Amino acid sequence: MGRWEPNAQARLRQAAMDLYAERGFDQTTVAEIAEKAGLTERTFFRHFGDKREVLFGGSERLQEMLVASVTAADPGTDPAVTVAAAFEHAAEDYFPPVGYSRQRQQVIDANPGLQERELAKLDGLAAAMAAALRERETPDLPAALIAETGVAAFKVAFVRWVTDPADAPLLGHVRSAFAALGDVWSFAPGRI
Amino acid sequence: MGRWEPNAQARLRQAAMDLYAERGFDQTTVAEIAEKAGLTERTFFRHFGDKREVLFGGSERLQEMLVASVTAADPGTDPAVTVAAAFEHAAEDYFPPVGYSRQRQQVIDANPGLQERELAKLDGLAAAMAAALRERETPDLPAALIAETGVAAFKVAFVRWVTDPADAPLLGHVRSAFAALGDVWSFAPGRI
DNA sequence: ACCTTGATGTCAGCCGCTGTCATCACTCTA
DNA sequence: TAGAGTGATGACAGCGGCTGACATCAAGGT
Incomplete structure (x- = not known):
């Protein structure tokens, strides 16, 4: 599995929002977001210009x-x-x-x-x-x-x-x- | 020389402004600013919260x-x-x-x-x-x-x-x- | 001469972010 | 149905901003 699961961007956003709310923005690393979404840090930055941008889509x-x-x-x-x-x-x-x-x-x-x-x-x-x-x-x-x-x-x-x-x-x-x-x-x- | 030369903050600001104007903000590293001011990167961050703050004193x-x-x-x-x-x-x-x-x-x-x-x-x-x-x-x-x-x-x-x-x-x-x-x-x- | 104080140096390390290239799933076409 | 093309993802290396911890040095006071 892993690759090619649909809605990568939505999954990343959801994972990020959850973690931001749960433990705070600074205490969340992009690697953690990516892992929670079943993706890679590099992929996160393909969907969002930076870590903050998730909140402003x-x-x-x-x-x-x-x-x-x-x-x-x-x-x-x-x-x-x-x-x-x-x-x-x-x-x-x-x-x-x-x-x-x-x-x-x-x-x-x-x-x-x-x-x-x-x-x-x-x-x-x-x-x-x-x-x-x-x-x-x-x-x-x-x-x-x-x-x-x-x-x-x-x-x-x-x-x-x-x-x-x-x-x-x-x-x-x-x-x-x-x-x-x-x-x-x-x-x-x-x-x- | 080196240590204890006066006006560290002013020297850092001047060095930073010169470099920002000369080659652009992103193309300037904090290490370069510090070196030009005869100081250390670590010292830069003791005087300015971050690289941008220089412009907003x-x-x-x-x-x-x-x-x-x-x-x-x-x-x-x-x-x-x-x-x-x-x-x-x-x-x-x-x-x-x-x-x-x-x-x-x-x-x-x-x-x-x-x-x-x-x-x-x-x-x-x-x-x-x-x-x-x-x-x-x-x-x-x-x-x-x-x-x-x-x-x-x-x-x-x-x-x-x-x-x-x-x-x-x-x-x-x-x-x-x-x-x-x-x-x-x-x-x-x-x-x- | 000693002590305290505050500014600086040194070192190690995390993390955001980027470039580069390989790899895979899917589609189109012959 | 095989093969080429396409686009998204993975893997890896690396830069640079920024921080914490501790050592070091100059100055002033006692």
Whole structure:
């Protein structure tokens, strides 16, 4: 047996997640993951760019969803509204149950390297959305600003979602965050 | 000679920066940095947590400045205004000449790992500012939101600063970004 | 002169990650 | 049905980042 058993990637991911949750990320070696999946360390690195990447699979899909939302929106719509709507849409369709997200976040929060990777993914999201906005004739500065601050707001909403004792749905947190965004930054000019 | 020559940390930093700029980050080994500084690899890791950290020294000072600004501001001031003012203040006092920042950014942009570390530092900034706002009785959601989106806006301003062919000062870019922030997110409710 | 302290050197070792080449299962084609 | 091609995996060697443990050396105080 061994070779040619199907779903190598899925088996590796499962083995990795189990070990990360069970004994922590640093205390897990790639060799152990591979062995548990009945494969080789070398094969692990053929399926995942690095040890951290296991936890961030599927983030490309989120990015595609967000970009698609922005691109598909009515060209007349305000770009900020477009981005807010894109995140609200993703909040409904993309994310796994809060229990899974909590466990995953627990692993990430316990490791600085994983946090760095997560931030990088979010930054990639912002860059992609900014590009999508520019495609829609939004000028550079507002495009970058809306994308970056939109991601920042979503980040806040996400944290509140996984830490919410009331288990309110993500969509609600996203709506609150974007609503508050409008209030918070609407001060009169000449402030300094 | 060798041992007990002064300024070990500064020599290591200088050697590292030179090598990173000259031949790239990945193409530089810690052993080479240490040798160029007349020290040992082991000693490098006594002064810097890892190979990347060399490029991010002094970020604690920026964080302290921002937090101090927020903490020192008139308690009656709107928190968003406080954060904007903190960044404007930092833009004037903290940053090195644009030439140095450009060279540094060039090294960082060429390496994903360095970008991750930079994002982590920015995230640390946001967390610290959020805490400072909470200290001033700003409720959780707006505190997190203002801190995170404030950092996001600053990020945009910084990028525009180092890529600005006109060499306009950072302060102007920061002001533009925060001004645009108010415009951009001030849409009417009931949008979706 | 001795002792303490802190920075450095030395050595061994783990582990993430990569390049290279062989090997195997499967498929297509003659 | 044999043989060639293809793609995934195994096996092996090696680099380099990073750490722990212990020895060593310069300086300051007693």
